[in-house]
Amino acid sequence: MDLRYEAFCFADPLFYDEQQEIGARVDDFAAELPTPGADWVTADRGVWRVLHPEGRVLPDQGWKIHVSAGLGNARRVLAEVHEYCVEHRISYKHLRSVLTLLARNSKYAPRDGSAKLVTIYPADDGELERVLEDLSSRLEGEHGAYILSDLRYGDGPLYVRYGGFAEQWVEHEGNRVLAIRRRDGRIVPDKREPKFSVPDWVKIPACLQSSIAARKGGDPAQFPYRVTSSLHFSNGGGVYLADPKAGGAQAVLKEARPHAGLDKAGFDAVERLRREHEVLERLAGVPGVPRVFERFTVWEHHYLAMEYMPGHSLGNWLARNYPLTRRGMTDADLAAYTRRALDIVAGVERTIAAIHARGVVFGDLHPLNILIDEDQDGRISLIDFEMAFDAESGDRPALGAPGFRAPADRTGFEIDEHAVAALRLWLFLPLSPLTELAPAKLRGIADFVERRFALPEGYADAAVAVLAPREAPAEPAPVHTELDEEEPDWQLVRKQIAEAILASATPERQDRLFPGDIEQFRVGGACFGVGAAGVLHALDVIGVGRFPQHERWLIESVRRDPPTRPGFYDGSYGIAYVLENLGHHDEASKLLASSAQLVEQTTDHAMESGLAGIGLTMLHFATVRQDNEFGRQALTTAVRLAEALDTATPPGNFARAGLLSGWSGPALLFVRLFERTGEPAWLSFADQALCRDLEECIEADDGSLQVRDGAARTLPYAGIGSAGILLVAEQLARHRPDAEACESLPGLRESCRGEFVIHPGLLYGRCGLAVALGANPAPEHPIRTAIDLHLARLAWYAVPYKGGLAFPGNQLLRLSMDVKTGSAGILLALAALLDGKEVLPFLGGTPSLQTTGR
Secondary structure, eight states: OGGGGGGGSSSSSOOOOOOOOOSOOOOOGGGSSOOOOTTTTEEEEEEEEEETTOOOOOOSEEEEEEOOOOOOTTTHHHHHHHHHHHHEEEEEEEEHHHHHHHHTTBTSSSSSGTEEEEEOOOOSSSHHHHHHHHHHHHHTTTOOOTTTSSEEEEEEEEEEEEEEOOOEEETTTEEEEEEEEOSSSSSSOOOOOOOOOOOEEEOOOOGGGGHHHHHHHHOOGGGOOOEEEEEEETTEEEEEEEEETTTSOEEEEEOOOOOOOBBBOOOOHHHHHHHHHHHHHHHTOOTTSOEEEEEEEETTEEEEEOOOSSSSHHHHHHHHOOOOGSTTOHHHHHHHHHHHHHHHHHHHHHHHHHHHHTEEEEEOGGGGGEEEEGGGEEEEEEEOOTTOOOSSSSOOOOOOOOOTTTTTTOOHHHHHHHHHHHHHHHHTTTOHHHHHHHHHHHHHHHHHHHHHSOOOOTTHHHHHHSHHHHHSSSOOOOOOOGSSSSOOHHHHHHHHHHHHHHHHHOTTTTBOOOOOOOOHHHHHHHHHTTTTHHHHHHHTTTTOOOOHHHHHHHHHHHHHHHOOOTTTTHHHHHHHHHHTTOOOHHHHHHHHHHHHHHHHHHHOOOOOOOOOOHHHHHHHHHHOOOOOOOOHHHHHHHHHHHHHHHTTOOOEEEEEEEOTTTTTHHHHHHHHHHHHHOHHHHHHHHHHHHHHHHTTTTEEEOOEEEETTTTEEEEBBBSSSSSHHHHHHHHHHOTTSSGGGGHHHHHHTTTTTSSSOSOOOOSSSSHHHHHHHHHSSOOOOOHHHHHHHHHHGGGTEEETTTTEEEEEEEESSSSSSSSSSHHHHHHHHHHHHHHOOOOSTTTTTOOOGTTTTT
């Protein structure tokens, strides 16, 4: 469960989006502000409105002022700031609506940028001091959440941080990040972290010295616990393990920041902590409910100390034990799992019943709030009672986990009963978020659960009866699509997917053309991976046709907002590749030329953002343009990568191995250079690079070889995971089957055979596993059977959309049309598997199932 996605679900019920005004304006702040005058320039940039007086020159970086506010006082605070800045001709920007403020200060919004309503740009330290003094007086008594990245000025809602005014970028740890310039001219990252820091060469102005002293003035002795580790962070605060300084049992500390971590009802983390404290005291003595030790306040933060409940979350338990992610599961294995899962359901139901007996609704039941202690015979505990409430109050939880939160027509104990019913199905097919996006999928999920597991009679039907909407009909009518046919018409399926992609286009928007993953709002809506370039490439490759209006959108987007990254999937090189192939040669040339400095600064090795994708693009241009200069640049790039192999960073705690993020991307470039030059050394480098990725793999208990990610998770995917390594290892095996990396081919193939995959997409889902298996030039029967199963299971996810078929992206919360996570990638996978076409640039074609006896 990636909590970042929730903040992008406020704006649209079907697609991930930023909370902004699109089409009809929603509560626009600007409509309530006086017009600044003809000599002011205003512009909308995403969720921000920027106001700048003509003729005013600002430095590229400096001390900026942030103003915080809550939902109730945001208009008043903004009006004061606007009046002051216009009067004194000071540049500033503000969020465009109260809905945007709510989204950016919600519980799971990014902590480093939360709570900022206004950013002010003083021209120098003198103006900084005047603005702070003046606004401090004008905003006296106003409140707002503490901005964690900043230094607080006084006791009001004013905060300061040194950072960039003009947009500059630099590569840092494989990512393009905003940058500032040191005194020696070197570009370094503009740190944007949930803690205040000052660059070592920057002198703190005199007007901030008292604020620095106040920040350092807290007495650690006031804090009655010694924190030993952090368990979780959200915008509302942290959760920690701690030992009491006075002695006693280990405790869990839950922190709440005032005015931060807002829910949809507008309550902040402090109010939810207060409610949690009251509920836990009411539930004292209920088995599986933590005891309360104390509630206290230190500095401005509130804390609740409670009993530590041992065990792992049910989500982690499922990841380790779910049988359908492993190959070769027997009926006995499934039966054993079924017995254990039913015991867990019974344990959760007993705990919920005991809570209900005290007149309390838990309100937020989902797998991450359920703990299972295998050392205590599977004892069940519940944590996180901040959404709990009195059953007679008529309240409703304002937060909830997708797929488990109850619809608006459920009240009181029915809210928990809905979540328990969802859990009953989730333990056997964990696709619960999909039923919230597409309720008609509920019956199909229940039918699969009944067929695949030996469940008690009526088990799944009882869950459906609770989960189904109450409006007539009693449950959503199942939607039959072409993918549900025993032998789907694949040409029709592809036509329907393309129709849905085209129907989703929004050429009137400047930020994106096709809806996709939330990464669009970080890297831009034009790029190959999650943007328009990749979608247009897919439509062209599969033969749907050319779309001049959309191609114009792509060209105008690049002219208007030049990419700040050079990478293939997230920047200029992927866009240039597509423009070249679509015949826009001059535009492609300009884009490559404008990216030269970005390429020089790039040290990242990977395909997505770094040198591997850049080098492969240069090699492509050398071929299609018959231009040896591009070939020379590709060779130079490959030499840089080969030299970097010897000093590559050892595997870390979290995975980067695979096609997009690992050394498999450079390995592919080395293979392609061998094919172009005939020089066998390139195959040795490819083998070495793949072995580097294989160092991040572990052998699972079913004999498959998967990429390790942290302590409890393994990844089989193409983007990050073993399928990506497999795709390139198959390329190497065609030229050097005795290479060391090729010894791992059987284990890598086994990793792609799991029956269950949570996402359908190409680079992070089922289609990528199918394509990786299809790269085998002589697939055995088990491999062919696994590919057929992956194709058949696409029916689980297909959602009718405007006469076509669409698919959910990562997290299954919204539909996606992009290459990395959505429908465009699925189109490419079908073209590769059924027609033998190249699934992704530089990978070459694959054997067609149509011509190998399928």
